[in-house]
Amino acid sequence: MEFDLEQTDALLSTTRAVRKRLDLDREVPDDVLLECLQLAVQAPTGSNRQGWRWMVIRDQEKKQGLADLYRRAGGDYLAEAAKNTPTDSQSGRVMDSANYLAQNLEKVPVMVIPMIIGRLEDATTNSSAGLFGSIIPAMWSFQLALRSRGLGSCYTTLHLGLEQQAAELLGIPEHMTQAGLLPVAYTTGTDFKAAKRDPVENITYLDTYKNPIR
16 A cells, blocks of 8 residues: 555644634535545554543533633633733734634534543553553544544643542543543634744664663
8 A cells, every 4th residue: 555645744744633623614514524534443442442431512511511611721821811812922822722712612613522432530640641552542543534524623621630520511421441531623724834843853862861862
């Protein structure tokens, strides 16, 4: 199988965290959403257990309830950070965008909550990595599939500070762990660009942390 490397690299390098450019007025059809989720579950998962589950939220009252929990968990922090960070800086633009999403979260057409079977009681580094490593790759595949179809999303975790309340709102059983909340919408335009990043040689080491690879 040969891939079009130019298109593949463009997909991987331009799948952004989309907040302000989510189209809050355009409907997201079920068939598109399910198509993207079907691709998502091709991702690897620990011991091939495939313990992922997906909660799709369209009901306006439930979206409002989740948005309220999201703002309770971190809305004040985001608003304060956005106010006190220079808007002409990279971090300032990110905080302004994150605050915008928090204030408008209930308006997104669809929310998706990825879940994984199991809990992190008395968690170790190994068990934490194993549990979340069995759902986060699928979440990223889902976001890549969205991007290739003209939709965007953003991996958010703020509501997890009130995970139990969210579980009660959505009827999620106790043995499930929520891994985040993904607002999903078509994007206003598709002209996303690669982000500015440090050269990878500056953050890569060979055999020991004291030995940069170059």
